[in-house]
Amino acid sequence: MRKEFHKENRQRLYKGMQKNSLLIVFSGKAKRKTGDEDYPFYTNRDFLYLTGLDSHDFIFMAQITDSEVREKVYILPPDAFLERWTGTRIKPDEAYELSAIEDVAFLQNFERDFHNLASSGNFKNIYFDFDKLDMNERDDDTYLFQKKAAEVYPFLNVLNVHPNIKKLRTIKRPCEIEAMKKAEIITKEGIVAMMKASKPGMYEYQYKAEFDYALGQHGPQGSAFPSIISAGKNNFCIHYYSYKGVAAENDMILNDVGAWYDGLMNDVSRGWPCNGRYNDRQKLLYNCAYNTSEHMFSIIKPGMKMADVDKTIREYNFEQLKEAGVLDDYRNIGTYMWHAGAHHVGYDVHDDVEMPEIIARGMVFCIDIGIYHEEWGIGFRLEDNCLVTEGGCENLSAATPRTIKEIEDTMKKGYF
Numbered sequence: 290m291r292k293e294f295h296k297e298n299r300q301r302l303y304k305g306m307q308k309n310s311l312l313i314v315f316s317g318k319a320k321r322k323t324g325d326e327d328y329p330f331y332t333n334r335d336f337l338y339l340t341g342l343d344s345h346d347f348i349f350m351a352q353i354t355d356s357e358v359r360e361k362v363y364i365l366p367p368d369a370f371l372e373r374w375t376g377t378r379i380k381p382d383e384a385y386e387l388s389a390i391e392d393v394a395f396l397q398n399f400e401r402d403f404h405n406l407a408s409s410g411n412f413k414n415i416y417f418d419f420d421k422l423d424m425n426e427r428d429d430d431t432y433l434f435q436k437k438a439a440e441v442y443p444f445l446n447v448l449n450v451h452p453n454i455k456k457l458r459t460i461k462r463p464c465e466i467e468a469m470k471k472a473e474i475i476t477k478e479g480i481v482a483m484m485k486a487s488k489p490g491m492y493e494y495q496y497k498a499e500f501d502y503a504l505g506q507h508g509p510q511g512s513a514f515p516s517i518i519s520a521g522k523n524n525f526c527i528h529y530y531s532y533k534g535v536a537a538e539n540d541m542i543l544n545d546v547g548a549w550y551d552g553l554m555n556d557v558s559r560g561w562p563c564n565g566r567y568n569d570r571q572k573l574l575y576n577c578a579y580n581t582s583e584h585m586f587s588i589i590k591p592g593m594k595m596a597d598v599d600k601t602i603r604e605y606n607f608e609q610l611k612e613a614g615v616l617d618d619y620r621n622i623g624t625y626m627w628h629a630g631a632h633h634v635g636y637d638v639h640d641d642v643e644m645p646e647i648i649a650r651g652m653v654f655c656i657d658i659g660i661y662h663e664e665w666g667i668g669f670r671l672e673d674n675c676l677v678t679e680g681g682c683e684n685l686s687a688a689t690p691r692t693i694k695e696i697e698d699t700m701k702k703g704y705f
């Protein structure tokens with residue numbers, strides 16, 4: 290992403306904030322895994338969205354006053370010894386080139402600067418990015434610092450900037466959409482590689498190896514999130530990560546995967562017969578999901594209620610399943626449809642956005658139709674990424690084989 294994108298994100302954020310406020314956002318700390326080894330570090334997505342800086346232990350601070358906004362980012366100081374072990378750190382001029390934040394300082398200056406501002410009498414509020422999922426979640430940098438600040442500067446009114454950032458992240462900017470389109474091309478390659486290699490007797494981890502190899506040709510970052518790749522009855526575990534199963538002759542393979550590009554992700558699911566040819570029951574169920582998906586892409590447009598997306602997916606898919614003779618009472622739809630089908634995607638795979646009431650241009654969310662028929666041993670999802678455009682919508686995942694013919698043709702080029 291160009292630095293202007295991040296600058297614009299910040300400028301749009303300030304518009305919805307109170308004057309005479311400080312804003313503090315942390316990039317996060319690495320978490321220890323075992324011994325002297327950390328989990329791979331994952332920069333706080335809001336921090337990345339606002340600054341473009343991908344590093345642990347950075348802090349962004351802004352002063353929002355009546356007349357101006359002053360921004361400063363605190364980065365890790367150079368450390369020749371540590372950098373020899375763990376790689377070079379972002380330097381001040383690089384930090385500017387990535388973030389367009391002109392004032393770059395080293396981390397050790399943060400507390401002194403903060404104290405001077407907090408005690409200056411010029412600021413009434415202090416905004417933090419509070420994003421806990423539940424009240425028992427462990428405190429991170431943000432919560433720990435806020436508790437300390439509340440003791441020392443009890444006169445500062447604490448506010449949460451997280452809802453403001455969520456609101457911004459709901460609408461994707463053109464450069465985000467471009468990045469998502471590039472990610473879709475990579476995801477397609479990974480899924481097609483799995484389809485082509487597919488054959489009975491293949492292990493789930495071998496499918497995953499095909500996917501990972503294809504993604505690995507496009508950069509070191511790999512999958513945007515842990516891939517779900519399963520065969521046969523394992524498809525009945527919605528978030529399956531064991532990869533130990535083996536595809537038997539009539540099994541369907543399910544994948545729920547995504548690449549990322551420049552921080553932006555996608556989330557695509559396909560279901561296909563491991564032997565390359567859908568049997569009658571697989572065909573019947575797959576076409577229900579496909580018809581429902583096609584219907585959704587034909588009706589989604591700005592102005593539609595977001596709640597109607599899931600509702601319509603369920604109702605339309607019920608009609609399909611009814612016609613197929615699978616069920617005849619809508620009250621039993623939960624037997625075959627186990628989850629909702631529309632979550633936003635962007636800087637996170639389940640994007641941390643403000644769930645909109647009304648669909649608007651620039652939103653990107655999944656159209657995910659899962660059908661799980663335990664009695665028949667058939668379970669799969671058909672999931673595509675829907676970009677809302679001016680007068681309708683666009684299926685960003687359309688190039689990844691999705692009709693029965695496209696999938697069977699793709700698979701013929703491989704194993705057969």
Ligand SMILES: [Mn+2]
Pocket residue numbers: 545546556557558672
């Ligand atoms: Mn998914």
